[in-house]
Each structure stands twice: as structure tokens, then as C-alpha cells.
Amino acid sequence: MFDGNILIVSLYVDDIIFTSNSRQMCEDFKSSMQLEFDMTNLGRMRYFLGIEVIQSDMGIFICQRRYAHELLAQFNT
Numbered sequence: 001m002f003d004g005n006i007l008i009v010s011l012y013v014d015d016i017i018f019t020s021n022s023r024q025m026c027e028d029f030k031s032s033m034q035l036e037f038d039m040t041n042l043g044r045m046r047y048f049l050g051i052e053v054i055q056s057d058m059g060i061f062i063c064q065r066r067y068a069h070e071l072l073a074q075f076n077t
Helices: 022-038 064-073
Strands: 007-012 015-020 051-056 058-064
Touching: 007 022, 007 051, 015 022
Parallel strands: none
Antiparallel strands: 007 015, 051 058
16 A cells, blocks of 8 residues: 555666665565565665765765775876
């Protein structure tokens, strides 16, 4: 049943992130996925596809600071 709950899923190759306005919906989705696929739960998202994710009481912030540092290190700049 829908009950106004939503589930948002983002999949890129073998990386998946998901969120919902219902904790139960997240748990149900995670359980169903783990029954079908070999998955590792990395917990709260901190880094995804080159984007650093910082979560706090003030909100969710994203940046590419780590990616920029890796590029500078790669090219010795």
C-alpha cells in the first residue's frame, strides 16, 4: 500500500543508494535486495561516484573536495 510513502533508488553499474520517507520501506527494500543479490551495507553514505556527502543536523551537503585532491595528487600539482 502506498500511504504517501516514497522510495528513491539510484543505481550506477554496481553501486546503489536508496532513501525513503519511511524507515520501514527502506528496511523492506534492503531485505528484498539482499535476498536476490550479494550486497554489502556500507551504512550512511559518505562518498558516492566522486561526490563527498556530509550529513548533519543542519542538512545534507555535497562537494567534490576529495575528488579534486585526488586529481591534483595524480598530476602532481
